[in-house]
Amino acid sequence: MEKLIDIEERIPTLRKKRKRRMTWTFSILLFLFFSALLLVLYLQSSISKIQIITTHGNEIVNAQEIEAVSTLNKGDSLWSFTTSSIEQEIEQHPAIKQAEVSRKRWSEVVISVQEYQPIGFRGTDETRILLENGAEVTSEDAGSMFGPAIGKFDEEKVEKKVISELGKLASENRMLISEIFSSPSKSDPNLITLFMNDGNTVILSALDLSEKMDLYPAVLQQIPIGQKGIVDMEVGTFFESYDSIYGEKGEELVIDEQQDSE
Known part of the structure; x- marks a missing residue:
């Protein structure tokens, strides 16, 4: 015969289980309540607002301009935006190649940018900077x-090619150039003239500007010390001194193609 368990014997156990269940449920509700309360208090407090906006990596675009295009403002909620959406806003700026936005500490937003490489400036206005992306x-x-x-070009495609080629040049070779002008001929509409910071004039095609200018330092080694003149790199490489051009004693040289490529 099965043993019958008196219900009265089970009541204390059931009461303990029910009490533990109620205590656990109350603890969870209490935790959720205080968590929600703390969250509300945090969101209403100043520590959840943007107090500092820091920018890194910018040389051309000033910090105020980056802040403006980011649409972020001090006093905005630190959690009212997604970093990806702000990065997209910043990358709309023509000088910004890439942006990274992150939240730091309690109330700081850090904006790190990578700018397009500057390759020169427009005419005589040194505040109008041209970038590698045009x-x-x-x-x-x-x-x-x-x-x-960079002077005015009648042919837009030639100017774009010059800008593209300057972007390929090592910065130290690009800084050898003082001015660039379009000087097309009947045989070559892409011909350009470069006035160098060392006093020489270089003539070459825009199509191979970067290739020829990479050779220029080696070309200088073959020009007699003290001589300045025109380096024609359109087809081959030739040097003619200003003295020779203007009827005075000077030199004309054919530059060794093998030596200038070493």
């Missing part, structure tokens, strides 16, 4: 720090 931006920084002055 964009033109205004900056208070001196354009001559970034490359040569």
Whole structure:
């Protein structure tokens, strides 16, 4: 015969289980209540607001301009935006190649940017900086720090090629150039003239500007010390001194192609 368990014997056990269940449920509800309360208090407090916006990596675009295009403002909620959406806003700026936005500490937003490489400036206005992507931006920084002055080109495609080629040049070779002008001929509409900071004039095609200018330092080693003149790199490489051009004693040289490529 099965043993019958008196219900009265089970009541204390059931009561203990029910009490533990109620205590556990109450603890969870209490935890959720205080968590929600703390969250509300945090969101209403100043520590959840943007107090500092820091920018890194910008040389051309000033910090105030980056803050403006980011649409972030001090006093905004630190959690009212997604970092990816702000990065997209910043990358709309013509000078910004890439942006990264992150939240730091309690109330700081850090914006790190990578700018397009500056390759020169427009005409005599050193505040109108030309970038490797073809964009033109205004900056208070001196354009001559970034490359040569680029004159007006009648052919837009030639100008675009010059800008593209300057972007391929090592910065130290680009800084050898003072000014660039279009000088097309009947045989070559892409012909350009470069006035160098060392006093020489270089003539070459825009199509191979970067290739020829990479050879220029080696070309200088073959020019007699003290001589200045025209380096024609359109087909082959030739040097003619200004003295020779203007009827005085000077030199004309054929530059060794093998030596200037070493």
